[in-house]
Amino acid sequence: MKYFRSHILIGINETSLNSGVNAFIQALRQELAKNDLQEEINVLETGPLGFFGKGICLTVYPENTNYENVKIDDLPELVSDHFLKGRPLKRLMLDASGKFDPKFNYEHRIVLRNSGIIDPESIEEYLGTGGYEAWEKALLQMQPMEIVEEVKASGLRGRGGAGFPAGLKWSFTAPLEAEQKYVVVNADEGEPGTFKDRLIMEGDPHQLLEGIMICARAIGATKAWIYIRGEYKLCINRLNLAIKQCHEFGILGTNIFDSGFDLDIEIKVGAGAYVCGEETALIESLEGNRGNPRWKPPFPGIKGLWQCPTVVNNVETLANVPYIIKNGSGEFKKYGTPECTGTKVFTILGDVAHPGLCEIDMGTTLRTIINEYAGGMKKGFKFKAALVGGAAGVILPDKMLDVKMDFASLNQYAAVLGSGAILVMNEHQSIVDMLWSILRFFRHESCGKCSPCRIGTQHLYALISKIRKGEGTIEEVELMLTTAETMQQTSFCALGQSPIMAIRSALENFKDEFIEITKK
Amino acid sequence: MKTLTDLKKIREKAQEEMKLRGSNTRIKIVVGMGTSGIAMGAREVMKTFLEEIASRNLTDVLVTQTGEKGLSSMEPVVDVVEDDKPKVTYGNMTPDKVKKVIVEHIVNGRIVSDYVVATGN
Numbered sequence: 001m002k003y004f005r006s007h008i009l010i011g012i013n014e015t016s017l018n019s020g021v022n023a024f025i026q027a028l029r030q031e032l033a034k035n036d037l038q039e040e041i042n043v044l045e046t047g048p049l050g051f052f053g054k055g056i057c058l059t060v061y062p063e064n065t066n067y068e069n070v071k072i073d074d075l076p077e078l079v080s081d082h083f084l085k086g087r088p089l090k091r092l093m094l095d096a097s098g099k100f101d102p103k104f105n106y107e108h109r110i111v112l113r114n115s116g117i118i119d120p121e122s123i124e125e126y127l128g129t130g131g132y133e134a135w136e137k138a139l140l141q142m143q144p145m146e147i148v149e150e151v152k153a154s155g156l157r158g159r160g161g162a163g164f165p166a167g168l169k170w171s172f173t174a175p176l177e178a179e180q181k182y183v184v185v186n187a188d189e190g191e192p193g194t195f196k197d198r199l200i201m202e203g204d205p206h207q208l209l210e211g212i213m214i215c216a217r218a219i220g221a222t223k224a225w226i227y228i229r230g231e232y233k234l235c236i237n238r239l240n241l242a243i244k245q246c247h248e249f250g251i252l253g254t255n256i257f258d259s260g261f262d263l264d265i266e267i268k269v270g271a272g273a274y275v276c277g278e279e280t281a282l283i284e285s286l287e288g289n290r291g292n293p294r295w296k297p298p299f300p301g302i303k304g305l306w307q308c309p310t311v312v313n314n315v316e317t318l319a320n321v322p323y324i325i326k327n328g329s330g331e332f333k334k335y336g337t338p339e340c341t342g343t344k345v346f347t348i349l350g351d352v353a354h355p356g357l358c359e360i361d362m363g364t365t366l367r368t369i370i371n372e373y374a375g376g377m378k379k380g381f382k383f384k385a386a387l388v389g390g391a392a393g394v395i396l397p398d399k400m401l402d403v404k405m406d407f408a409s410l411n412q413y414a415a416v417l418g419s420g421a422i423l424v425m426n427e428h429q430s431i432v433d434m435l436w437s438i439l440r441f442f443r444h445e446s447c448g449k450c451s452p453c454r455i456g457t458q459h460l461y462a463l464i465s466k467i468r469k470g471e472g473t474i475e476e477v478e479l480m481l482t483t484a485e486t487m488q489q490t491s492f493c494a495l496g497q498s499p500i501m502a503i504r505s506a507l508e509n510f511k512d513e514f515i516e517i518t519k520k
Numbered sequence: 521m522k523t524l525t526d527l528k529k530i531r532e533k534a535q536e537e538m539k540l541r542g543s544n545t546r547i548k549i550v551v552g553m554g555t556s557g558i559a560m561g562a563r564e565v566m567k568t569f570l571e572e573i574a575s576r577n578l579t580d581v582l583v584t585q586t587g588e589k590g591l592s593s594m595e596p597v598v599d600v601v602e603d604d605k606p607k608v609t610y611g612n613m614t615p616d617k618v619k620k621v622i623v624e625h626i627v628n629g630r631i632v633s634d635y636v637v638a639t640g641n
Contacts, residue, residue: 003574003578005566005583005584040567063584084558085554085555085585086584117538124534129534129538130531132527133531136524249521249522250523251522257523
């Protein structure tokens, strides 16, 4: 057995890659060797560490010390102080005051439980955390309908935005007789301010694969596609590696574990269109066509990819599945609220002290998320509003801080949880500017298939631009609302139906700002 | 291609190796690594601990280091910390003494009183 007294975990993500983490790791190994520590201290490349610091971040076990923004020049001091003499280097520690404990974010974790702890490029380590036990169970001990029933019983709802019950979705496709069925993973993650799926895939790619396998077994699919954003290069590399490892281990392929079940997973890289996050547009894109949405019904569950029954699920949804199958739906339901079970990964950004992501119970209030998990507001700023759910989300004012963050509670306020992005604004931010930015985004991303959305998004952008310059009238503010309402009723897909949410919530809560600017 | 039994073996092996990243350790060994500790051979003491632990497959032992604690004349100094038990401090450690501490104290739970310089906090 190889025994290391200490492990240095280095978070590999887009940020640290940009800071030259590969050269850094080489330098770190050299520095350790110089001090003759290479046999005592293990250097591990892992996924997101669960906190957000600048540049290259490290976590040192067993003490659980977090460092941020470590440079190659810091290494001699760091190695001699911390690793040789055991004195953590205060000046590089993340928030050395110790008031904010980023490990707090790890408290209730299902999908991120391995992230920042294991090496995502090692299948052995994933196995060591009990990985692929759920897959063995689903494949060898459970009938497909039992899997569907278990997921149904868990109350797992889709984490991509709409919150449709996952088990129910599977139950439409599972009983169908078809020559070919597909599982498609929506890893397009286009919602502004959302990057949870990236971190799930970077930190623990095997967990997603295991979720896909269980879903495929449940519905009888022998082929799965991961439709992933082109920008997520690290995710793509890690997923490809993970798939390769699974084939080598016989976890994927033909006649898996002598069960007679075949499965292969392939990756399709998207080209960065917001509309391709819509499941039917995603399927069109996957088939090689222009990313336009299809008419529903038939839903993809009946006729999806190449007209075959297809289940389309979000990354986070599937990443929850291994836990449910391994521990049972009862264990999963201990998290969250009775209506919305489990945890949710939120991405918090904007004017908070510690932007980043956290995985917490469904139904945690917005106030708790901001104050406890994001370290409160940035010093010297007051909370004004939060944009919840990305561009297709709503703007919540301070009186809504105690709203519970789950699908059901937010629906009561005509709000949506969406993908779990929370953008916090301070008292100096202009809601008009915010709305302008959202509407500009919609104008850019409308696919142009249907007139209400194609023309409506142009029109909304023209209106808000005029208002923002101080040249608009109060009638034009109202016109935005009626335009968006018409779009909501007549647009072909969710894209054109969404601008109403941001506009309505902005006008309901911050009408004064619009009145003021039109008076100029 | 691996069989289910192979997977089980890989799983168990990886579990043992990753144990340190959790905090479920039975016993903690803290080696004083201040300047005088290092000068008196604390690095050799540390290395011997690590070698002994590895060769005996002790997966529930954690080795860590600390700075000077004011016992310069007794360096290298080693603390053995167990839950619900008073801390035991050994002084003037050498690789040979480490081997004895491993066998007697860490494995069999008998404190090597000859080397003890202090107990309790």
